[in-house]
Amino acid sequence: MAASVTIARFVKELETLKAEMDAGNLKHSEYDQRLARILSELRERGIDGDRTQVVAAIDDVARRGVITPSVKEHLVKRLGLV
Numbered sequence: 164m165a166a167s168v169t170i171a172r173f174v175k176e177l178e179t180l181k182a183e184m185d186a187g188n189l190k191h192s193e194y195d196q197r198l199a200r201i202l203s204e205l206r207e208r209g210i211d212g213d214r215t216q217v218v219a220a221i222d223d224v225a226r227r228g229v230i231t232p233s234v235k236e237h238l239v240k241r242l243g244l245v
Contacts, residue, residue, distance in 0.1 A: 166211075167209040168208050168210050168211065170210060177224050180201075181228075217244060221239060221244075
């Protein structure tokens, strides 16, 4: 089984996605596909952190504008953090 994904890597992936979107390198549909792949990998491999740490990381990237409120809501629901 592959090692779990670190919270730092999860955050880095979201930051990279945001940077590519801001640079005009991704269409909305491509952003959605990449986000879905990130979530799929997290479900397959798990995330190396407890619920509180994951929620704090998602709150942080939302506060910094890396993800929109709707993406935050989507992540929280898909990761079963509600």
